[in-house]
Amino acid sequence: MKIGVYVCHCGENISSNVDIDELVEFAKSSEGVSVVRDHLFMCSEIAQEMIRDDIKSGKVDRVVIAACSPKNHEKFFRATLEKAGISKYMLEIANIREQCSWVHEKNATEKAKSLLASSIAKARKLQPLEELCLDVNDSALVIGGGVAGITAAIELSKMGFKVYLVEKEPSIGGKDDEV
Structure with a gap:
């Protein structure tokens, strides 16, 4: 198991209230984590290429994104995993923008660590899923x-x-x- 953790600054939306360096160090000490990277905008093409490269090089076989709401970019990140050659279901997203940075001036970093720890724990249990096409009975x-x-x-x-x-x-x- 090789978990890649990717922490987004979201410009200053996250980094203004969450200590990114502390979050990165926390992720590095987590069981099963092989790669930890942060980037100003994890949804940028440069960051996506970084994720794909980590997967293709064999450093990562499941991905945790610590960023904004999954509603915004989940499909986008799943497509990135598929392009890199792994199941799109090997992804977990920790929403540290809407659930931490935007709602907590104090303790945002501690809550971000808690959400990230939960996402990493879930990532350890992820299994690639097989999509099935079934006939529908009308x-x-x-x-x-x-x-x-x-x-x-x-x-x-x-x-x-x-x-x-x-x-x-x-x-x-x-x-x-x-x-």
Whole structure:
């Protein structure tokens, strides 16, 4: 197991409240970590090339990014791993911008260490996943033959789905049947 930890400054968004050097030293002392690097913008092409080079050279087989929200760049980082030749699922992201730097003036570095430690621990357990393509059954099961169930079954049928309507009572209609 060779974990690469990549810490982003995000300009000054992270580095203004998180001590990057302390975070880097913390990562270096973590079990399974083989490479630790920091960069002004980890999402830049230069930084991406650095990650790819570490993977291709065999120094890294799983990646932890300490940066901004995964919502922003997760797909981008996963593509970087794939381009370098490893499973895109060998990635973990520690959100130290929105969850540390932007919300804590004090103790941001300690919280960043905690998030990074969790991400490194999870990275130790990562396994490459295999994507499967499965045939989809274009049918729907509607449970309950009341007004809502019947309406749902009719609408699904209009959309071209084969519908299976299941009702526990001997007849459909639900509560309307009792009126």
